[in-house]
Amino acid sequence: MLHFPLWKKTLIWLVCALGVVMAMPNMWYAQVERANDARVLAEETGAEPGADAALWPEFMPSRLMNLGLDLRGGAHLLVEVQLEDVYAERLEGFWPEVLSTLRPLREEIGTIRRQASNPDELVVRIGNPAAMDTALTALRDLTRPVASLTGVGTTDYVVSQAGDTDIVITLSDVEKQATDDRTMQQSLEIVRRRVDESGTREPTIQRQGQERILIQVPGASSAQEVIDLIGTTAKLTFNPVVRRTTDATERAGVGNVIYPSVDEPGVFYVLERRPVVSGEQLVDAQPTFQENRPVVSFRFNGAGGRAFSEYTAQNIGSPFAIVLDEEVISAPVIQSHISGGAGIITGRFDPAETTRLAILLRAGALPAELVVLEQRTIGPELGADSIEAGRLATMIAFAAVLVFMFLAYGTFGLFANVALILNVALIMGLLSAIGATLTLPGIAGIVLTVGMAVDANVLVFERIREELKRAKGPARAIELGYEKAFSAIIDANITTFIAAVILFAIGSGPVRGFSVTLGIGIITSVFTAVFVTRLIVATWYNIRRPKTVTI
Amino acid sequence: MRLKLVPETTNIDFFRFVPITFGISAVAAVASIVLFFLVGLNYGIDFRGGTVIMTETEEEVPIGEYRDILGTLDLGDIAVTEISDPAAQLTGDEQFSALIRIEQQGDDPASQNVVIVEVQQTLSEAFPGILFLSTESVGAKVSGELVQAGILAVVLAIGAVLFYIWLRFEWQFSVGAVAALIHDVILTIGVFALVGLEFNLAIVAAILTIVGYSLNDTVVVFDRVRENLRRYKTKPLKDVLNLSINETLSRTLMTSVTTLIALISLYVLGGEVIRGFTFAMIWGVIVGTYSSIFVASAVLLRLDVKRDWSKDDSKGGTQFANIDA
Numbered sequence: 001m002l003h004f005p006l007w008k009k010t011l012i013w014l015v016c017a018l019g020v021v022m023a024m025p026n027m028w029y030a031q032v033e034r035a036n037d038a039r040v041l042a043e044e045t046g047a048e049p050g051a052d053a054a055l056w057p058e059f060m061p062s063r064l065m066n067l068g069l070d071l072r073g074g075a076h077l078l079v080e081v082q083l084e085d086v087y088a089e090r091l092e093g094f095w096p097e098v099l100s101t102l103r104p105l106r107e108e109i110g111t112i113r114r115q116a117s118n119p120d121e122l123v124v125r126i127g128n129p130a131a132m133d134t135a136l137t138a139l140r141d142l143t144r145p146v147a148s149l150t151g152v153g154t155t156d157y158v159v160s161q162a163g164d165t166d167i168v169i170t171l172s173d174v175e176k177q178a179t180d181d182r183t184m185q186q187s188l189e190i191v192r193r194r195v196d197e198s199g200t201r202e203p204t205i206q207r208q209g210q211e212r213i214l215i216q217v218p219g220a221s222s223a224q225e226v227i228d229l230i231g232t233t234a235k236l237t238f239n240p241v242v243r244r245t246t247d248a249t250e251r252a253g254v255g256n257v258i259y260p261s262v263d264e265p266g267v268f269y270v271l272e273r274r275p276v277v278s279g280e281q282l283v284d285a286q287p288t289f290q291e292n293r294p295v296v297s298f299r300f301n302g303a304g305g306r307a308f309s310e311y312t313a314q315n316i317g318s319p320f321a322i323v324l325d326e327e328v329i330s331a332p333v334i335q336s337h338i339s340g341g342a343g344i345i346t347g348r349f350d351p352a353e354t355t356r357l358a359i360l361l362r363a364g365a366l367p368a369e370l371v372v373l374e375q376r377t378i379g380p381e382l383g384a385d386s387i388e389a390g391r392l393a394t395m396i397a398f399a400a401v402l403v404f405m406f407l408a409y410g411t412f413g414l415f416a417n418v419a420l421i422l423n424v425a426l427i428m429g430l431l432s433a434i435g436a437t438l439t440l441p442g443i444a445g446i447v448l449t450v451g452m453a454v455d456a457n458v459l460v461f462e463r464i465r466e467e468l469k470r471a472k473g474p475a476r477a478i479e480l481g482y483e484k485a486f487s488a489i490i491d492a493n494i495t496t497f498i499a500a501v502i503l504f505a506i507g508s509g510p511v512r513g514f515s516v517t518l519g520i521g522i523i524t525s526v527f528t529a530v531f532v533t534r535l536i537v538a539t540w541y542n543i544r545r546p547k548t549v550t551i
Numbered sequence: 552m553r554l555k556l557v558p559e560t561t562n563i564d565f566f567r568f569v570p571i572t573f574g575i576s577a578v579a580a581v582a583s584i585v586l587f588f589l590v591g592l593n594y595g596i597d598f599r600g601g602t603v604i605m606t607e608t609e610e611e612v613p614i615g616e617y618r619d620i621l622g623t624l625d626l627g628d629i630a631v632t633e634i635s636d637p638a639a640q641l642t643g644d645e646q647f648s649a650l651i652r653i654e655q656q657g658d659d660p661a662s663q664n665v666v667i668v669e670v671q672q673t674l675s676e677a678f679p680g681i682l683f684l685s686t687e688s689v690g691a692k693v694s695g696e697l698v699q700a701g702i703l704a705v706v707l708a709i710g711a712v713l714f715y716i717w718l719r720f721e722w723q724f725s726v727g728a729v730a731a732l733i734h735d736v737i738l739t740i741g742v743f744a745l746v747g748l749e750f751n752l753a754i755v756a757a758i759l760t761i762v763g764y765s766l767n768d769t770v771v772v773f774d775r776v777r778e779n780l781r782r783y784k785t786k787p788l789k790d791v792l793n794l795s796i797n798e799t800l801s802r803t804l805m806t807s808v809t810t811l812i813a814l815i816s817l818y819v820l821g822g823e824v825i826r827g828f829t830f831a832m833i834w835g836v837i838v839g840t841y842s843s844i845f846v847a848s849a850v851l852l853r854l855d856v857k858r859d860w861s862k863d864d865s866k867g868g869t870q871f872a873n874i875d876a
Contacts, residue, residue: 452764
């Protein structure tokens with residue numbers, strides 16, 4: 001027990017040294033952070049790194065613990081994606097296909113009318129109930145099979161009969177699931193792009209569960225600011241204009257919508273709900289000037305460009321509307337055939353607005369609305385206060401425990417103290433290495449580990465005391481102390497570790513941060529007690545060869 | 552001269568006190584449950600939904616003034632509390648902070664935003680230079696789920712531990728340990744109901760840590776019991792338990808004291824945000840230390856343990872106990 005093979009000794013000291021080196025950047029946090037930023041910038045631009053890069057030597061590890069929002073300040077948002085929005089849109093897009101399928105059969109099935117319905121279904125009433133089967137068959141031919149795990153024969157739309165004359169079309173469950181996944185991926189991507197475009201550092205954007213997105217933006221001055229940035233739909237569409245009106249309560253008619261005009265107060269436009277071209281088909285949008293007025297120029301992709309070109313060719317002389325977020329920005333009359341798929345949006349913009357609009361258009365529209373479920377803003381002052389308080393508390397706790405251990409165990413207490421210091425270095429090194437986020441409860445976790453890390457040593461030392469009382473030689477007593485305390489150390493730490501794992505699995509945010517530091521702390525404290533302290537004790541014993549040992 | 556928390560050898564008959572301690576524990580547990588149902592917990596926004604705004608001002612603003620100004624907004628129940636910060640008092644740059652709690656506004660998540668903006672504007676006009684240190688708002692939907700997740704976490708943790716101890720020891724040990732855990736959890740909830748401290752997600756984390764800590768303590772005692780049962784095969788169980796507790800007493804107190812030292816420093820200096828959390832932990836360490844002696848061991852004595860270790864000593868009587876050594 002008191003003999004360590006050389007490889008083991010080397011390995012133990014190597015692990016400790018590695019921990020210390022990895023933890024070191026955190027001692028000069030601000031400096032290392034600036035140096036890292038300078039290097040990243042240099043890499044991106046290809047330029048020489050700025051003077052800041054010299055603040056931290058390149059050969060040193062430079063990974064830092066991420067500071068959580070509660071320490072750095074920033075905004076935290078939990079939003080829910082309204083997945084049902086997309087179902088309605090899908091059905092809306094399906095309606096023209098339904099119509100063109102049924103139209104040739106009109107002689108047999110009679111009139112075809114769309115009925116007002118819930119947004120997640122499409123209801124069509126036909127004039128001749130006797131021809132219901134013909135209509136159903138025709139529509140079912142229109143649906144496409146989708147691959148699913150649950151079975152064959154699933155289609156994307158479900159066509160069913162309701163009453164004598166009504167046909168109800170809904171999305172199938174499998175298709176809904178697939179749509180949900182797509183919607184979530186799209187939403188995540190768009191949120192990420194919008195947050196990134198605003199230039200904040202290291203935002204966290206994560207999917208949570210089926211329909212939620214967690215957004216954390218360090219340094220944001222308020223959650224409201226982030227909501228404004230991502231929550232703006234920036235949904236751009238070009239819709240045919242049915243008519244102009246001044247009555248907002250006017251009935252728009254099935255398949256139509258009524259939107260207000262931005263520039264002309266009190267004026268409303270009745271538009272066809274189905275757009276000619278929509279924002280998803282935009283490939284570029286830039287703020288620019290035309291006749292000294294700020295405008296946004298845009299370009300469509302191939303399909304969008306063709307649709308736009310075709311529509312303008314056929315509708316010269318009639319107005320069409322440029323719609324942004326359910327408001328008509330302008331409704332110009334088509335003067336000529338616009339080919340090439342490019343155009344500009346004019347309106348009463350100032351240059352800042354055109355810049356913002358262009359960013360939002362480039363990032364694309366959110367496929368569905370986001371509802372804020374939870375929002376937290378932590379001011380940078382509070383974060384700084386918390387770091388200061390955490391640092392002070394940790395240092396005092398640390399010092400007090402060190403003194404106490406020395407008073408209680410003398411030389412052996414000093415050994416335990418060395419292990420304790422290494423323990424904290426290892427925790428910080430590991431946290432930096434895995435890029436974990438340090439939160440205020442995380443600091444509490446470290447402090448708690450400082451208290452508990454001594455436990456393993458205490459167990460051993462108390463055990464050695466007992467073995468000494470049984471009047472064995474010091475070497476034998478130390479050996480037995482380690483041997484017999486081992487099962488208690490393992491059992492006691494595994495049970496705490498179980499609690500940490502459950503916290504990690506179920507908790508969120510700061511609680512999770514706490515569980516990570518607690519879990520890592522348990523591993524490192526067992527390592528330091530079982531290997532490091534023992535190695536120190538063994539080395540000391542082999543050099544001194546004391547006849548008696550007092551603990 | 553060594554600092555010793557307990558004499559070299561102790562020979563205390565802990566079970567002499569058991570009738571008293573058991574009574575105290577039972578009364579405290581019942582009182583906690585009654586308090587929980589009668590007074591209830593002061594749930595934070597994590598569990599109740601609503602908004603909390605933390606402010607800081609250069610000059611001291613009486614709480615009444617906050618209330619008067621915000622009262623005009625018609626936001627329902629508003630609670631304002633002052634925060635003191637001993638760490639800032641020490642360093643001399645004391646600021647005046649307050650916590651404003653606003654109840655959930657309707658079911659619509661968007662209306663929370665409106666309220667936040669409204670309150671911040673009103674306060675900024677009334678107290679120029681006011682800083683909003685933090686603003687947190689949780690909707691009803693999320694808070695409901697957080698309650699479930701919290702309860703689930705505690706139940707799962709206790710279940711997992713029950714299983715682990717059963718594997719490593721005997722089922723009687725497992726029941727004893729879990730009785731101690733439930734005792735600790737109930738008493739912690741009771742003390743929060745009594746003191747009226749805010750009960751939030753962090754407190755659930757604290758309770759889980761208490762579960763871990765209390766177990767840590769219990770397991771160390773049990774480990775010694777297991778060892779002594781093997782050593783003194785004919786000694787009555789009560790004596791074995793007493794001996795084991797006495798032998799581990801020094802360690803139990805040492806660890807509790809070091810942990811308490813760390814926690815108290817955090818409680819006093821760690822700032823307002825984690826004060827509730829550290830309070831729960833301090834209470835948990837005290838209760839956990841007590842319960843591993845007076846609850847876990849007492850239950851174990853009551854249940855009696857199978858003493859037939861004779862067949863295979865090295866395996867310590869359970870199938871998985873040979874991981875140690």
